[in-house]
């Protein structure tokens with residue numbers, strides 16, 4: 001299985017080694033940072049997507065990017081947009097005789113930045129809630145934005161209303177707060193041993209706020225360190 005990072009999703013992708021700090025949310029505050037040594041060293045992104053665990057990190061991050069999941073089986077190859085690949089909790093579009101063979105991610109345009117923040121009780125457990133934000137600025141305005149929530153639904157959730165509130169606007173603290181409110185409204189969490197549904201709803205709004213602030217600073221070319229939050 002391979003991860004391709006390319007300027008285009010079509011055609012033959014070229015594997016890039018070029019380091020683009022902060023161009024992707026996972027280049028600096030990687031989901032990997034929040035995981036155990038075993039998962040970090042042995043887990044694969046394809047395995048994570050194929051498992052489609054609602055608490056997994058990778059689908060949430062990749063949902064904010066232009067991402068294609070390529071699958072190979074005895075009857076040939078197929079490609080899916082990530083949102084079409086993920087069908088339900090632990091359920092994907094994979095056929096029984098298929099494997100995830102490649103994951104292609106389009107490089108965001110210049111002036112882009114992203115951040116992924118998970119809230120975890122400890123490193124070896126899945127997050128309680130997580131948020132990924134990827135945005136592009138043009139001048140002082142937000143040209144494009146994608147916000148995704150993890151662990152607060154059966155699938156990662158795009159916060160379309162929050163994205164619409166920020167797209168085309170000069171991002172202010174008030175607008176970021178409205179995106180956080182939209183995230184709380186879009187979340188569909190279950191109460192479990194990680195916290196009550198209401199607790200997770202509040203939490204995910206705060207994560208969106210922090211991730212948006214960090215993504216914005218990175219899109220403006222600032223170096224911002226963001227770490228996952230541990231209870």
Ligand SMILES: Cc1cc2nc3c(=O)[nH]c(=O)nc-3n(C[C@H](O)[C@H](O)[C@H](O)COP(=O)(O)OP(=O)(O)OC[C@H]3O[C@@H](n4cnc5c(N)ncnc54)[C@H](O)[C@@H]3O)c2cc1C
Nearest residue numbers: 039043044046047048050051056057058099100124125126
């Ligand atoms: C203690 C513990 C803590 C964890 N914490 C986290 C966490 O915090 N965040 C997080 O995101 N994940 C976490 N995980 C899950 C782990 O990161 C994922 O399972 C891993 O990323 C995927 O690992 P893998 O590639 O070994 O796939 P496996 O675990 O081996 O496989 C997962 C499933 O996908 C299938 N599969 C694997 N590769 C492919 C492929 N290429 N094509 C089709 N099907 C495939 C397998 O058959 C299996 O059904 C945790 C797991 C453990 C055990």
